[in-house]
Amino acid sequence: MTKKHVLGIDIGGSGIKGAPVDLQAGQFATDRERVDTPEDSTPEAVAELVAEVAKTFKGEVDSKAPVGVAVPAVVHHGVVRTAANIDPSWIGTDAEALFRTVLDRPVIVVNDADAAGAAEMHYGAGRGSDGVVLVTTLGTGIGTALFLGGELLPNTELGHVELDGHDAETRAANSAREREELSWEEWAERLQRYYGHLEDLFWPDLVIVGGGVSKKAEKYLPHLHLRAPIIPAELRNDAGIIGAAWLASHHR
Numbered sequence: 001m002t003k004k005h006v007l008g009i010d011i012g013g014s015g016i017k018g019a020p021v022d023l024q025a026g027q028f029a030t031d032r033e034r035v036d037t038p039e040d041s042t043p044e045a046v047a048e049l050v051a052e053v054a055k056t057f058k059g060e061v062d063s064k065a066p067v068g069v070a071v072p073a074v075v076h077h078g079v080v081r082t083a084a085n086i087d088p089s090w091i092g093t094d095a096e097a098l099f100r101t102v103l104d105r106p107v108i109v110v111n112d113a114d115a116a117g118a119a120e121m122h123y124g125a126g127r128g129s130d131g132v133v134l135v136t137t138l139g140t141g142i143g144t145a146l147f148l149g150g151e152l153l154p155n156t157e158l159g160h161v162e163l164d165g166h167d168a169e170t171r172a173a174n175s176a177r178e179r180e181e182l183s184w185e186e187w188a189e190r191l192q193r194y195y196g197h198l199e200d201l202f203w204p205d206l207v208i209v210g211g212g213v214s215k216k217a218e219k220y221l222p223h224l225h226l227r228a229p230i231i232p233a234e235l236r237n238d239a240g241i242i243g244a245a246w247l248a249s250h251h252r
């Protein structure tokens, strides 16, 4: 195996997942590794597990290339600034410095939806789309990534726009569907309000819906009526890892 692969790691609420990414093909070079996110998911506890995941792939990645790590928060120049669905102790943590220390390698830390969006733009549903593309991930929260001509505007955080007097993700995320036991039609009504609002603000040419629930897109997307086409993501659960590796190797 060549050693040209770049390590991507995706830190989520339930698992920390990583794989060497073949950036030419836009896919994992080997099977991914996953460990449970610890209950007490402080930066230090998570960093230890990130190092464990990274160790698995030692011989398979380019040891000089920066590792890409995706986290479910705003990441401003390597520093985590929010913690909507992660341990609050992350706020103010220089995550790049922390991971660099435990991995002994350069590291680029990015927002999870920005990572998933980058993967979709380069290898998935957004391939070749030049205009304004809005990628969203529907999971515990709502993550968003906004592109113009394929260039990412990072940390857009449109999951937190106000919707009917609420933080939108508390109404329209997949976790809200599960928590409130909404039917697909009921959830689609919330999604219509949400995407309709974003569409009025940003006028995207294309909307891509990611997150685990994108594999059931036929249950809710046909109920939505937007100006722009709205389509499911293609890379699903691999997108965060692949996009983290892509962003790390294209960092400027």
Ligand code: BGC
Binding pocket: 071, 072, 073, 074, 082, 084, 085, 111, 112, 113, 114, 137, 139, 140, 141, 142, 143, 144, 157, 159, 169
């Ligand atoms: C966070 C975002 C994140 C999204 C998906 C939101 O609550 O604020 O930073 O991308 O959840 O994990």
